[in-house]
Amino acid sequence: MQENNRLIIFDLDGTLYEDTHHFDYYAKKLCEKLNEPKRKLFTHDYQAVLEGKHPLKMGTIFDVEKDLILTQDHGMVTYACTWEGEPLEQENVEKLYPSTLNFDFHSMLNIGDLWWVPAAIARHYGITNQYAECSFIETREYMMSPRFQMKEVPDFKQVLRQLAIHSKLILLTNSPKRDSEVLLSKLGFQHLFDKKIFDGKKPMKTKDHLRMIKESYQVEYNQILSIGDNAINEISPAKELGCQTILIDPHGISVPSQADRIVRNLTELVDILKQISQS
Ligand SMILES: [Mg+2]
Incomplete structure (x- = not known):
């Protein structure tokens, strides 16, 4: 995996939190x-x-x-x-x-x-x-509601802050704005993203979003890293365009060629993000 990711695109549900x-x-x-x-x-x-x-x-x-x-x-x-x-x-x-x-x-x-x-x-x-x-x-x-308590993943917020110094972080979710913003606040992630796209209509629109993001930030596809827990929504379309990818696969249903890196949970994702932030 190349370490020159200038843009890192995150899915929300199952990617920024793993409560079930x-x-x-x-x-x-x-x-x-x-x-x-x-x-x-x-x-x-x-x-x-x-x-x-x-x-x-x-x-x-x-x-x-x-x-x-x-x-x-x-x-x-x-x-x-x-x-x-x-x-x-x-x-x-x-x-x-x-x-x-x-x-x-x-x-x-x-x-x-x-x-x-x-x-x-x-x-x-x-x-x-x-x-x-x-x-x-x-x-x-x-x-x-406050009844839904979310588990904090150790070091996740710190590593995102670290990454945001040299890269732009972008949220691309299929979920609506109103509740997504509440979840981001609960996680303490509300100020970390340079751009937030809600109701993203992935996978139909994934490539359109990636093209627009590439244009507006003036980067190459290989400088974009797409991270998500749904291979069809966030990984395959990004890979086809030449972006880097990390798939979160808690159920072990993927095949190794599907993404550049595959992790089983957010703790493993945080470890990879730490390596990227230190490179
Ligand atoms: Mg998801």
Whole structure:
């Protein structure tokens, strides 16, 4: 990894903090919108997914309309099974998915981070997109409240301050401005960023943002470092343009070639950032 990063772009959720208890809250809010028999099934499946005992796993795709769990390689479906784990014949897989997948975040869900686990289970049990959105907003409200306590990652703030001396730090998140600003304040990171982009619409718009950032700061792509916990949103598009990348992969679902550096948690990320800040 080159150490001449003049711009460092950070995702927010799962990248600047690694708390996960809000996902349980989100699951609870989704579950409340189901009728009693389905609530039990939802809770059972949510636990099973978290324990790795369900066909829906991190890194898989959920096709809401066909109610199938998919495995993909470069956008092509290589394996499909039912919610219960019954595999489809290869012939049927090819018939159903003749071309590359299009992740639209409504009918084709990429289980790339923990937000999508409760969301996919909810969709399986018939919760509409609108109700899911409503539960998401309730969860963001909870995260803004003092009830949502965030764990401090040792030395994170210090190393960001250090980096901000010689590099520009930029926030690029899909989350809305209102609650993101509250989370940044809770973390004590609110003054560290030279530019903050909210509602970023990654991955569709990731490259557009990177192009604009490159132009406005007059740097080359190889002087930009993109850091995030979602390979499809923050890593692949940046890598394709020639940026440096660090992927945070707490679930161990990535392959080594996906990013320049892959870490399992924020403590490991802080160690790399320290090396960069001292170089
Ligand atoms: Mg994230």
